[in-house]
Amino acid sequence: MMSATPAVTPPSAIETEQALLGAILINPEALDRARDHVVAAAFYNDAHRQIFQVMCDRRDAGDAIDWKLLKAVLGDVDLGSGVSLGSYLAKLVSEAITVVGAPGYARMIAEAARMRTVLDTALAAVARMTDGSVHDPAGYATHMIEALDEVASSRLAEHARRVTLGHSVTSVLARVDQVRQGHAPRGVPYGLPKLDGYTLGMRPSQFIVLAGRPGMGKTTVALHIALTAARRSGAVGFFSLEMGAEELSERVLAATAYDPREPELITYRAIAEARGLSPDAMSRLQEAERACAGIPLWIEPQAALTLAQIAARARQMRMRAERQGIPLAAIIIDHIGLIRPSKRYQGNRVQEMTEISSGLKGLAKELGIPIVGLSQLNREVEKRQDKRPQLADLRESGSIEQDADVVLGLYRDAYYLEHKADRTDVEEDRLARCLNELEIEILKQRSGPTSRITCFCDVACNVLAEAAR
Structure with missing residues (x-):
């Protein structure tokens, strides 16, 4: 009883x-x-x-x-x-x-x-x-x-409390002095030196949007950012609303085991298929497993989370990180179009996305950390001859453009060339040269310049690096 x-x-x-x-x-x-x-x-x-x-x-x-x-x-x-x-x-x-x-x-x-x-x-x-x-x-x-x-x-919103201007500018100058002396980082790194230089890294309270059409490598870039931040700056929460934890981990293993000097490149599809992996590949994957064991990258694989659920779990991650004596460096959401909206604006997709984007910006300010949200671009891109992303291509709501502090657009020319029938010799030559190229364009930066960066990207192995020029 x-x-x-x-x-x-x-x-x-x-x-x-x-x-x-x-x-x-x-x-x-x-x-x-x-x-x-x-x-x-x-x-x-x-x-x-x-x-x-x-x-x-x-x-x-x-x-x-x-x-x-x-x-x-x-x-x-x-x-x-x-x-x-x-x-x-x-x-x-x-x-x-x-x-x-x-x-x-x-x-x-x-x-x-x-x-x-x-x-x-x-x-x-x-x-x-x-x-x-x-x-x-x-x-x-x-x-x-x-x-x-x-x-x-x-206990998480101390930084957001009201302060005097005098106290705030004193805090800014103290941080400037620490950075000048090499005692404090400028921001959480993206892991691409040129991008970090243009943006000063991912700064506290920023809402950062990573935008692109399907096949442009959004998840590849997001995982590269997550791994870099987790290795260098603290814990990272990765909300994978589209992929399961195992599928995401296959990509991480492929990226960690990547070695261009090896004759056998291990793709994440090869890891999923498993049967064709050689003993040498298995040895490299086991080494990658050991390397990943201590990385504080925390994956939330549940689909259809609401904004309130994401906020609650992000706060729990913050407290978990504090208990381990490390900061929560960033939150990454793949992708914001899959966040389940509240019933307040049910049926009005523009208002639903406005609520979600403003909520993510508010959460970034509350936690004092950068939040990276992946976003799909609308199909209007496909109708243009130049398919590079523009701010107007952000899907479903102009509020994403408005709320974001930084918008990064992704473009892979190779994707469109690979899917084009009857390629000309010129296009074949262009495809060979750009096969592993990915462009990251800073479409918006509230406190800095816009620019375009060309990266090396092996999508099959989930590898991203700054291209040597």
């Missing part, structure tokens, strides 16, 4: 709440520091919650904050045991020790409130799962994740 839901005393910080309110009554400026960390709803005691809310309202209105004013606004009500509000406020003032600890008090109150949210969610889950009826575990787990997501993300 299942036992009834146990009675549990909710976590609280009553004495800390008293200390914070007393500190504010002594010096109202303590309220400004406290409000960066706590809101009225986080107070456990009803009277404390009302007092703090009135303090905030008075401060916003430009009025003074003292216990006599609060008494006049709230009324000198009886708080129980013969204690009036007026005498209680006077007691808070007399027992207050310091205003310096106000931010610390506020954080402790907020932590207690978040613990109560965790407890309430857990108790509600126990009550629902033991009421004798049958429930969908996946659906209820999703409900719990959403309920706890705010708690899980509460």
Whole structure:
């Protein structure tokens, strides 16, 4: 038999709440520091919650904050045991020790409130799962994740809090000094020196779009970026909404085992087929396996994730990376057209994509990391003689172009030549010369130049490198 839901005393910080309110009554400026960390709803005691809310309202209105004013606004009500509000406020003032600890008090109150949210969610889950009826575990787990997501993300948005201009420019100059001395990287590297030079790498809070028609090598480029970032800068989350984890890993193995000096090139298709691999190829793949073992590249292979689910899992990755003592360097999504939209704009694809692109930009700012989203170009490209991508080719919504900080367009001339019937001798010669070429064009860069870079790309082996000129 299942036992009834146990009675549990909710976590609280009553004495800390008293200390914070007393500190504010002594010096109202303590309220400004406290409000960066706590809101009225986080107070456990009803009277404390009302007092703090009135303090905030008075401060916003430009009025003074003292216990006599609060008494006049709230009324000198009886708080129980013969204690009036007026005498209680006077007691808070007399027992207050310091205003310096106000931010610390506020954080402790907020932590207690978040613990109560965790407890309430857990108790509600126990009550629902033991009421004798049958429930969908996946659906209820999703409900719990959403309920706890705010708690899980509460520690992740410190960088996004309001700061003064003076503090911000001081931080910028400190970072500039570190970079000049070689103590800090400019940004998370793409792994292509010219592209890193033009863009300064993938910078914090950037939403980067990698765009191209099918067959242009979007996944090849995305995996190259992911592997480079994971090796040099920290953990990388790869949301593969199109391919399974094994299919993606076959590509990683092919890229890691690649050696142009070897007579046998190992393609990811050969890895999938398996039977034709030679003993030497197997030895190289085993060596590649060992090389991949320590790379913090985390693959999320579930299809049709919503933006909310991607955000929740990205936050979990951030916390996992912190526990391992490494930063979360980047998130890559393959591809944004496969993100399942919410029901808010159901049937209006333009509005759905607007919601997704703005949400990804917001997530990049919240986590303070670059987010790379792969995007398909529309079919209008195929009608032009020059099929190189343009910003106007971004599929389904102009908001992707608007929200993105950087848009990189991919183009492989060889793809179109390979699929052309009755090639001329000139085209055959051109195909031979561009067979392993991929162009990456910076179509948009909010804080830098546009340019075109030619790379070596062996799509079959999932290999990308800057072309030697």
